[in-house]
Amino acid sequence: xxxxxxxxxxxxxxxxxxxxxxxxxxxxxxxxxxxxxxxxxxxxxxxxxxxxxxxxxxxxxxxxxxxxxxxxxxxxxxxxxxxxxxxxxxxxxxxxxxxxxxxxxxxxxxxxxxxxxxxxxxxxxxxxxxxxxxxxxxxxxxxxxxxxxxxxxxxxxxxxxxxxxxxxxxxxxxxxxxxxxxxxxxxxxxxxxxxxxxxxxxxxxxxxxxxxxxxxxxxxxxxxxxxxxxxxxxxxxxxxxxxxxxxxxxxxxxxxxxxxxxxxxxxxxxxxxxxxxx
Amino acid sequence: xxxxxxxxxxxxxxxxxxxxxxxxxxxxxxxxxxxxxxxxxxxxxxxxxxxxxxxxxxxxxxxxxxxxxxxxxxxxxxxxxxxxxxxxxxxxxxxxxxxxxxxxxxxxxxxxxxxxxxxxxxxxxxxxxxxxxxxxxxxxxxxxxxxxxxxxxxxxxxxxxxxxxxxxxxxxxxxxxxxxxxxxxxxxxxxxxxxxxxxxxxxxxxxxxxxxxxxxxxxxxxxxxxxxxxxxxxxxxxxxxxxxxxxxxxxxxxxxxxxxxxxxxxxxxxxxxxxxxxxx
Amino acid sequence: xxxxxxxxxxxxxxxxxxxxxxxxxxxxxxxxxxxxxxxxxxxxxxxxxxxxxxxxxxxxxxxxxxxxxxxxxxxxxxxxxxxxxxxxxxxxxxxxxxxxxxxxxxxxxxxxxxxxxxxxxxxxxxxxxxxxxxxxxxxxxxxxxxxxxxxxxxxxxxxxxxxxxxxxxxxxxxxxxxxxxxxxxxxxxxxxxxxxxxxxxxxxxxxxxxxxxxxxxxxxxxxxxxxxxxxxxxxxxxxxxxxxxxxxxxxxxxxxxxxxxxxxxxxxxxxxxxxxxxxxxxxxxxxxxxxxxxxxxxxxxxxxxxxxxxxxxxxxxxxxxxxxxxxxxx
Numbered sequence: 001x002x003x004x005x006x007x008x009x010x011x012x013x014x015x016x017x018x019x020x021x022x023x024x025x026x027x028x029x030x031x032x033x034x035x036x037x038x039x040x041x042x043x044x045x046x047x048x049x050x051x052x053x054x055x056x057x058x059x060x061x062x063x064x065x066x067x068x069x070x071x072x073x074x075x076x077x078x079x080x081x082x083x084x085x086x087x088x089x090x091x092x093x094x095x096x097x098x099x100x101x102x103x104x105x106x107x108x109x110x111x112x113x114x115x116x117x118x119x120x121x122x123x124x125x126x127x128x129x130x131x132x133x134x135x136x137x138x139x140x141x142x143x144x145x146x147x148x149x150x151x152x153x154x155x156x157x158x159x160x161x162x163x164x165x166x167x168x169x170x171x172x173x174x175x176x177x178x179x180x181x182x183x184x185x186x187x188x189x190x191x192x193x194x195x196x197x198x199x200x201x202x203x204x205x206x207x208x209x210x211x212x213x214x215x216x217x218x219x220x221x222x223x224x225x226x227x228x229x230x231x232x233x234x235x236x237x238x239x240x241x242x243x244x245x246x247x248x249x250x251x252x253x254x255x256x257x258x259x260x261x262x263x264x265x266x267x268x269x270x271x272x273x274x275x276x277x278x
Numbered sequence: 279x280x281x282x283x284x285x286x287x288x289x290x291x292x293x294x295x296x297x298x299x300x301x302x303x304x305x306x307x308x309x310x311x312x313x314x315x316x317x318x319x320x321x322x323x324x325x326x327x328x329x330x331x332x333x334x335x336x337x338x339x340x341x342x343x344x345x346x347x348x349x350x351x352x353x354x355x356x357x358x359x360x361x362x363x364x365x366x367x368x369x370x371x372x373x374x375x376x377x378x379x380x381x382x383x384x385x386x387x388x389x390x391x392x393x394x395x396x397x398x399x400x401x402x403x404x405x406x407x408x409x410x411x412x413x414x415x416x417x418x419x420x421x422x423x424x425x426x427x428x429x430x431x432x433x434x435x436x437x438x439x440x441x442x443x444x445x446x447x448x449x450x451x452x453x454x455x456x457x458x459x460x461x462x463x464x465x466x467x468x469x470x471x472x473x474x475x476x477x478x479x480x481x482x483x484x485x486x487x488x489x490x491x492x493x494x495x496x497x498x499x500x501x502x503x504x505x506x507x508x509x510x511x512x513x514x515x516x517x518x519x520x521x522x523x524x525x526x527x528x529x530x531x532x533x534x535x536x537x538x539x540x541x542x543x544x545x546x547x548x549x550x551x552x553x554x555x556x557x558x
Numbered sequence: 559x560x561x562x563x564x565x566x567x568x569x570x571x572x573x574x575x576x577x578x579x580x581x582x583x584x585x586x587x588x589x590x591x592x593x594x595x596x597x598x599x600x601x602x603x604x605x606x607x608x609x610x611x612x613x614x615x616x617x618x619x620x621x622x623x624x625x626x627x628x629x630x631x632x633x634x635x636x637x638x639x640x641x642x643x644x645x646x647x648x649x650x651x652x653x654x655x656x657x658x659x660x661x662x663x664x665x666x667x668x669x670x671x672x673x674x675x676x677x678x679x680x681x682x683x684x685x686x687x688x689x690x691x692x693x694x695x696x697x698x699x700x701x702x703x704x705x706x707x708x709x710x711x712x713x714x715x716x717x718x719x720x721x722x723x724x725x726x727x728x729x730x731x732x733x734x735x736x737x738x739x740x741x742x743x744x745x746x747x748x749x750x751x752x753x754x755x756x757x758x759x760x761x762x763x764x765x766x767x768x769x770x771x772x773x774x775x776x777x778x779x780x781x782x783x784x785x786x787x788x789x790x791x792x793x794x795x796x797x798x799x800x801x802x803x804x805x806x807x808x809x810x811x812x813x814x815x816x817x818x819x820x821x822x823x824x825x826x827x828x829x830x831x832x833x834x835x836x837x838x839x840x841x842x843x844x845x846x847x848x849x850x851x852x853x854x855x856x857x858x859x860x861x862x863x864x865x866x867x868x869x870x871x872x873x874x875x876x877x878x879x880x881x882x883x884x885x886x887x888x
Contacts, residue, residue, distance in 0.1 A: 031396040084299040090287035105298040107492025210389025212495035250549035256387035451641035459655030
C-alpha cells in the first residue's frame with residue numbers, strides 16, 4: 001500500500017509522536033507526579049498530619065470562602081456582559097471585549113499592586129479607611145478583590161463566542177410568543193448556555209482557588225487569617241517543611257486534575273472549547 | 279430606554295440591554311478600569327526624573343533583561359515544541375490521545391505555586407532530573423535556565439491551543455492541491471502549511487511571552503531570587519512593596535504593563551492584517 | 559490517453575469501488591455522474607494519485623502510473639472548495655506549481671510571473687493577480703483554481719464537483735466557459751458531478767456510477783434516451799414507472815400520447831407550468847401509481863380532478879433479472 005500524499009511516513013510519524021510525548025512528559029507529567037511523590041515521601045501518616053494542622057485547615061477554609069464569593073460575582077458579570085455583547089448591536093463593542101480581557105494581560109503581581117495602591121496604608125483611600133477602622137489590604141476583602149480582578153474575564157470569555165454562535169433567533173421567537181424578558185432568559189437562554197456557563201465557572205474556580213501572585217501581594221501572609229492554600233504552600237516550603245508544602249500542594253493538584261477531567265468531558269460531550277488566553 | 283441610546287445602538291426586540299450593559303460597564307469600571315488607572319495616576323505623580331530613576335535603575339534593568347529574555351527563550355522553545363504537539367494532536371490518532379490533550383491544559387489548571395515547588399523539586403541537584411544534569415555541570419535550579427523551564431511550563435498551552443484550531447481548520451485539501459502541483463512534502467510544509475499557521479503560531483508565542491514576563495508563582499521558587507542575577511521583574515515589584523518603596527514598585531509595574539500591551543497590540547495588528555488579507 | 563483496468567478500493571469494511579474499467583480518448587470531456595457514495599470522487603482521486611487503488615492499474619498516456627506519487631503525475635486537479643492558498647496572492651497561487659520545480663526544471667521568477675499573468679488573462683482575471691483569494695467571489699476563486707491547475711500544463715485535468723459551491727447563475731456561466739476552454743486548449747478532462755443536467759450539458763461522454771460500479775457509459779443523448787439499467791433510467795432525467803408482469807415499464811413524462819382510448823388513466827391532482835410545458839401529476843387508475851405527465855402548453859392547462867387518458871409511446875421494460883428491452887411501443 002503506497003503512502004497517502006498528505007500524511008507523514010510511519011517513521012516521521014513515530015518520531016513526531018515520540019518528540020511530543022517526551023516533551024510533554026518532561027515538562028508536564030513529571031512535575032505533576034513530583035507533587036504527589038514528594039507529598040507521600042514519608043508515607044500517608046505525615047501527609048495526613050500535614051493537612052490536619054489548624055493553619056492548613058484555616059487556609060483551606062479561606063480558599064473555599066474566597067472562591068465562593070468571587071466565582072458567583074464573575075458568573076453574574078459574565079452572563080450580563082455576554083447578554084449585552086451578543087444580543088445587541090452597538091458601536092464600541094470590540095473595545096468593550098478588549099477591556100474585559102484586560103486582566104489576562106496584567107501580571108498577577110501588578111494585579112495585587114493596584115489594590116495596594118488604592119486601599120493600602122499609603123494608598124488613595126488608605127487614610128479614609130484607617131479613620132473608619134476598615135481593613136481591605138492584608139485582610140479578606142483585599143484577597144477577594146484581587147481574585148475577582150484576576151478571574152474577571154473567565155466566564156464572559158467562554159460565553160461570548162458560544163452565544164454569538166447561537167444567535168438570537170431563540171430569544172426573538174420566545175418574545176414573539178409573548179414571553180417576558182426574564183422568562184426568555186430563564187427558559188430559553190440559560191438552558192442553551194448552561195454547559196458553556198459551567199465550563200467557564202470551572203476554569204474561573206480553578207484560577208480563583210489557585211491564584212498566587214496577586215493574592216500574595218494583598219494578603220499580608222497572616223497565618224490562620226489571610227493565608228490561602230497557595231500562600232500556605234509557600235510558607236511551608238520556605239520553612240523547609242517539604243512534606244507539608246507538597247501535601248497542601250497535592251490537594252491543589254487534585255483540584256486541577258478534577259478541573260481538567262470535567263473540562264475534557266464538557267469539551268467532548270458538548271463540543272465546547274477554551275480560548276487560548278487564560 | 280431614552281431616545282438617544284436607542285439611536286446609539288440598533289433597535290432590538292430583546293429586552294435587558296440597559297440593565298446588562300449598565301451592570302457590565304459599572305462592574306468593569308469598578309473592578310478593572312479604576313484600579314488599573316490608579317497605577318498610571320500614581321506613576322504620573324512621580325514626575326519624569328523620578329520615574330526614570332526608579333523605573334530604569336540598574337537593578338530594574340537587570341530584572342527586565344532577565345524577565346524579557348527568559349520569556350522570549352521559553353516562548354521560542356514553546357513555539358517549536360508546541361507546534362509539534364499541536365501537529366501530533368491534530369493529525370495523528372494514537373491511544374491515550376484524549377489524555378494527552380487534556381494534559382496540555384495542566385498549566386492553566388495547576389496553581390502556579392504548586393508548579394513552582396514541583397519544578398524546583400525536579401531540578402535541584404538531588405531531584406529526579408537535576409541528579410542527571412549535576413554531573414554534566416548543568417545547573418538549572420536557581421539559574422536563568424530554571425526560570426526558562428518554569429516559563430516553558432506556563433506558556434506551552436498558549437502555543438498549542440492557538441495553533442491547534444488553525445491547523446485543524448486548514449484541511450487536507452490545500453495540501454493535496456500542493457501535491458497535485460508537484461510540491462514535495464517538505465515544500466508543502468514550508469510554503470503552504472507554515473505560512474498559513476504562522477499568524478497563529480506568532481499569537482501563541484506572544485501570549486506565552488506576555489504571560490511569561492508577568493509570571494510570578496511558578497518562577498520564584500526555582501529562580502533563587504538573587505538581585506541582579508536571578509531576580510525577575512515581578513519579584514522586584516514585590517520586594518519594593520515589602521520595603522514600602524511604592525514609587526519603585528509602581529514605575530516597574532508600569533514599564534512591564536506597557537511592554538505587555540505593546541506586544542499584545544502588535545499581535546492584534548498582525549492578526550488584523552492577516553484577516554484582512556484572507557478576507558475573513 | 560487513460561486506461562483504467564480493474565480498479566478496486568475498500569475503505570475499512572466499506573467497498574468503494576468494485577473493478578472499474580474505463581478508457582478515455584485524448585481530447586475527451588468525461589463526466590462521472592452519480593449520487594453521493596457512488597465512488598465517483600474516489601475514482602477521480604485514484605486517477606490523480608490522491609488515493610491509491612487496492613488492485614488494478616492506471617495507465618496515463620501509455621505509462622503505468624499505478625504507484626506513481628501524485629506530485630509526479632502531472633495531473634491538474636480542481637477541488638470542490640477550490641483549496642486555494644489563502645496566504646498567497648492570486649498570482650502566487652497560479653505560479654505555485656512552477657515555483658516548486660527543482661533542478662533542471664527550475665523556471666526563473668520573471669518567467670513564472672509572466673506565465674501566471676498569461677493564465678489569469680486566459681481565465682479572465684487579468685489585473686487581479688495581486689489580490690488574495692479571500693477578496694474574490696466564488697466564481698473568481700474557482701477560475702483561479704483552474705488557472706493554477708493549468709499552470710503545470712497537465713496532461714489531464716480533473717475536476718471534483720467544480721461548480722458545487724456556486725450560485726445557480728454563476729454556475730451556468732462558468733459551465734459554458736469551461737466547455738469552451740476545454741475545446742480551445744485541447745484538454746482531456748474528467749469531472750465529477752451529482753448534477754445530471756450539468757453532466758448532460760457539458761460532457762462528450764457520461765459515466766453513470768452507483769455503489770462503486772459503472773452502470774452505463776455513453777453519450778449524453780444515449781444515456782438519457784436509452785438507459786440500460788433501472789438506476790440510470792431513474793437517476794438521469796425524470797421517469798415514471800409502471801408495474802408490469804416480470805418487471806417494470808419506465809417512460810419519461812413527455813413520452814406519452816394523450817388519447818381518449820388510452821390504456822392508462824390518471825386523475826390529475828396538481829398542475830403547474832414547467833418551462834415550455836404543463837406538468838400534470840396524479841395517481842393512475844387501478845394501480846394507484848404516482849405519475850408525472852408533460853402536456854403541450856399551447857393547449858389549455860389540464861384541470862384539477864380531470865382524468866387524462868394516455869398511452870406511453872416510447873418506454874423501456876426492465877425485467878426483474880436485469881435484462882431490458884426498449885423502443886417504441888405499438
